[in-house]
Amino acid sequence: MKKVDFISGLAEELEIETTLESATNLKDLDEWDSMAAMVLIGYVSNEFGVTLNADDLNEITTVESLIERIGLDKFN
Template identity: 30%
Template sequence: MEKLLKSIAEILEVEEVDCRKKLSEYEEWDSLAGLSLIALLDSDYGITMNGKEIQSFDSIEDLCNEVLKRTKL
């Protein structure tokens, strides 16, 4: 979880992410950041998520939980 949060922070260009926030609440969240996140999930976690899915989460925490759930399968 910590590693993933750190990677998301890098993509959003912030020191630390607030798990309760939505991705879209961050100023740096745009389609290019989205591509970086999709690429990260694919390369580091072997998970394919499309844009709609990634943006459907109510918080970054929910997104992380989903990633963890899928990597454990």
């Protein structure tokens, strides 16, 4: 999956009305709450087979750090 497609899909899943970029801090978004975190976990699991846990969510800040946690090898 291309990073741009992932970011676009993530914005759609989280119902984010602003433009997401690699440097966007997820936790600063108005839409970020516990439900958004659960949607994020489900989206990443469905698309990449990667399971995020609470520690991962605490460490992930930006979209880029999320991509790094998923694994750069999973993006083309």
